[in-house]
Amino acid sequence: MLATYGDRSPADVAEGIDSLELAWLVHQLEQHYGVPLDLDDDALARMSTVSGTLEVLQELKVETGSR
Secondary structure, eight states: OGGGTTTOOGGGOOSBOOHHHHHHHHHHHHHHHTSOOOOOHHHHHHTTBHHHHHHHHHHTTOOOOOO
16 A cells, blocks of 8 residues: 555555655555544554554554455
């Protein structure tokens, strides 16, 4: 999903996620799954990396598999 931001290949997605990418990703996830994500400040801070984002989404029970 992050690769589609900026029309990148998945290999071009860095581990670090900046605030603009994070806002875009949260919006995309909410649109994709049709539910708002209940993210507190701690969860958002942990989502500054791809691996941290996956951990948070797994805790929220959000499916993260490929489309």
